[in-house]
Amino acid sequence: MTVEQGVHIDEVLFPILEKVSDPEIPVLSILEMGVVRSATLKDDHVHVKITPTYSGCPAMDVIGDDIKKALDEQGYTSEVELILSPAWTTDWITAKGRKALEDYGIAAPLGAEADKGVLLHGKRLVKCPQCGSHNTRMVSQFGSTACKAQFQCDDCQEPFDYFKCLK
């Protein structure tokens, strides 16, 4: 797995953190989500910096607790710090993360322009995670959580979540 520039995660901690998942999207590791910005180790004490996806995301408190628990189980003490800058963007979701989203039934975010097209102008660009058709339309700009919109596929008729682009 590769992470983008500016992220520093100690090699030893990688496999531990990779097992911690987003509580609202259990198939997605927090590393693939891009919310862990750094994890450093000093004398069995770990300092982790995470950044929220959305300001009010209720998953952040749970993620912090889950990180501490996972590290504790491996014999590390830890502190988790919430940082706001630089602000999270959907560009930080890794390729593996995007694949995991789609396998789970959530359409991965499009680029900023295409995203506007589907959310504002009724363009049919989002790929249905069930049947692969692009014949899909927005039902609601806001979905089950702040980060998603509700869509429906006009070929297989299945409703699904679309992960909105955040830049």
Place this chain on the structure above:
Amino acid sequence: MKNKDLYNYILGIADNTLILGQRLGELCGHGPSLETDIACTNISLDLLGQTRSYFQYAAKLKGEDATEDTIAFLRTERQYVNVLLVEQPNIDFAHTIGKQFLFDVYHYLLLEKLQHSKDVNLSAIAHKSIKEVSYHQRFSSDWVKRLGDGTDESKTRMQDAINDLWRYTDELFHTTASDEAMIAQGIGVDVKELKTSYYERVSAILDLAKLDIPESKWFQEGGKKGIHTEHMGYILSDMQYMQRTYPNMTW
């Protein structure tokens, strides 16, 4: 407190997002349709999340035993400095959307400038929040257009809401002594300079919505000085009930 002006300045921003977030939260389970219900509560969640970031910072400045919760829940009415606009009741969906729209346009302009604040914490919160607020603004503007350019009934209600709420818009551009001190240091945003673009943007959307732009030049003010409309007490009694009844309770 050493940074009294900065502390006050932060509350001047965060009390708006707190009270509007609380107002929108009232719609949880009561929205006119499932989609709008979810949208309003998602926006509420964004606003309360932003409020937490501001209050966590304010609590650090205040020191002593202050936390984000004591600032949010344990002040008296006169100590809240939100603008009157955000405390206005939901009444009907047109009023809910009208209030949201009139605030969102302002909020976006404010955050655009706050991103360049010399205070790194405020700048970081603004960078984070503006992404969310661009969605809010889109949502409320769309609904103003849909209702304004909709049926006779929806048009009448949307126009009534804009007419009722218009009197609270001028206060968005007033400044307090603490605001002025922060502007002078390059930390605060001079909201007076946002006024022209604000009314231009609002008017452009109202035009598209085929609604009349109110001509009244009479404006109401007071919130920024802690003098609120009669609605504020009811909001606070709802919001503060648990912390007042069971002090220090946590989930």
